[in-house]
Amino acid sequence: MLEVSNLGVRYGRHVALEGVSARVSKGEICVILGANGAGKSSFLGAVAGLVGTEAGTRIVMNGKDVTKLDAHLMVEEGIALVPEGRGIFGELTVAENLRLGSHARRAKPDAGKMLDFVYGLFPRLAERRRQLAQTMSGGEQQMVAIGRALMSKPDILMLDEPSLGLSPLLSKELFKSLATIAAEGFGILLVEQNARLSLKTADRGYLIETGRIVGEDTAPNLLKDPKVMSAYLGDA
Numbered sequence: 001m002l003e004v005s006n007l008g009v010r011y012g013r014h015v016a017l018e019g020v021s022a023r024v025s026k027g028e029i030c031v032i033l034g035a036n037g038a039g040k041s042s043f044l045g046a047v048a049g050l051v052g053t054e055a056g057t058r059i060v061m062n063g064k065d066v067t068k069l070d071a072h073l074m075v076e077e078g079i080a081l082v083p084e085g086r087g088i089f090g091e092l093t094v095a096e097n098l099r100l101g102s103h104a105r106r107a108k109p110d111a112g113k114m115l116d117f118v119y120g121l122f123p124r125l126a127e128r129r130r131q132l133a134q135t136m137s138g139g140e141q142q143m144v145a146i147g148r149a150l151m152s153k154p155d156i157l158m159l160d161e162p163s164l165g166l167s168p169l170l171s172k173e174l175f176k177s178l179a180t181i182a183a184e185g186f187g188i189l190l191v192e193q194n195a196r197l198s199l200k201t202a203d204r205g206y207l208i209e210t211g212r213i214v215g216e217d218t219a220p221n222l223l224k225d226p227k228v229m230s231a232y233l234g235d236a
């Protein structure tokens with residue numbers, strides 16, 4: 001469904017990503033693991049159309065070349081990003097934040113259906129629909145951010161460090177929700193610090209080091225690879 005090949009990103013003279021290729025299929029959860037500054041956020045930003053890419057980059061979504069499209073057009077192609085820090089509107093209610101997600105042309109006809117899906121996935125959001133987003137807890141705000149992205153009816157949901165700042169218990173619940181979302185047929189591409197938890201839920205993983213992919217395997221294989229364990233899971 002999403003196929004990225006030879007992706008490059010530069011910030012001035014600094015090469016942040018070079019020759020990065022990755023793919024995500026329908027219903028699949030892929031995680032990108034890497035140290036701070038490896039280029040993970042730049043990768044998601046580039047795929048979302050927020051960060052410019054170098055010549056030679058090719059991003060294909062559902063068979064269509066979408067390489068140079070702006071972010072709002074990427075949403076129309078079915079790519080939604082939940083940014084690090086969530087990016088929700090604190091002064092708006094939960095329901096208003098969710099409604100903002102359904103402005104995409106592709107989303108409008110099914111807005112009611114998607115809202116039911118989001119409220120079914122996160123019943124807390126339904127209970128608190130009139131509450132200002134800024135007064136929600138960290139975990140609830142993450143639900144709002146994911147819900148808003150889902151409202152655009154994406155084929156691929158991308159998440160930048162979704163468990164950041166969440167307790168271990170809430171992180172576990174978050175990953176359960178991601179598994180439910182994938183089981184509905186959405187593809188998920190996420191960047192995570194929490195390597196162990198994300199690999200337990202993911203189907204496949206990519207390892208990224210200083211802007212290049214240095215490994216790719218199924219999540220179970222990565223979890224039992226001692227080199228991966230020591231480099232990304234913080235174990236010896």
Ligand code: ATP
Pocket residue numbers: 011014016034035036037038039040041042043
């Ligand atoms: P982290 O986990 O710390 O967020 P990351 O793997 O997501 O890191 P990126 O944020 O993609 O990494 O950054 C990759 C490299 O590009 C880093 O060296 C970073 O300093 C640099 N970089 C990112 N954004 C910019 C920018 N707007 N201008 C200049 N350099 C940038």
